[in-house]
Amino acid sequence: MDMHSEAATIREALTFNAFLRQDSEVPDSVKYDSVNECLTLLDMWDIADQIIRGSSTEQMKRLTIGVELAAQPSVLFLDEPTSGLDARSAKLIMDGVRKVANSGRTIVCTIHQPSMEVFFSV
Known part of the structure; x- marks a missing residue:
């Protein structure tokens, strides 16, 4: 389940997590980056x-992934990030996951029964 403070903006949620979870030695400018x-x-x-x-379910899924990315993890674990989404939204999520992987991060992801389009997009 995707749980976030509903009164915050998406940018605020990402910023909060970047500042909370990255080391205090990391400069603020790097956290904002x-x-x-x-x-x-x-x-x-x-x-x-x-x-x-x-926010839509798909936007909440992207936010949840973003919150984890904001911590700058060495490995990103995603358990069924497309669960509960229609085919279009699932493809958008997996396109984002592909971009994250292409940026040099290691991703471990489980997906049950993706459509052929989603499966071959990754």
Whole structure:
């Protein structure tokens, strides 16, 4: 289940997690850069300042992945990130996961019965 503070914006949620979970020795500018990278990799610039309350299921999934990315993990584990999504939304999520993988991060991801389009897009 994707749980986030509904009163915050997507950018605020990412920023909060970057500052909370990255080492205190990491400069603030680097933390802000990681937030911007999350927004870019997951195509969330157009919704960055949107309040989380009222976001679609697909937007919440992207936010959940972004919150984890903001921590700058060496390995990103995703357990059924497309669960509960229609084929179009699942493809958008997996396109974002592909961009994250292409940025040099290691991703371990489980997906049950993806459509052929989603399966071959990764």
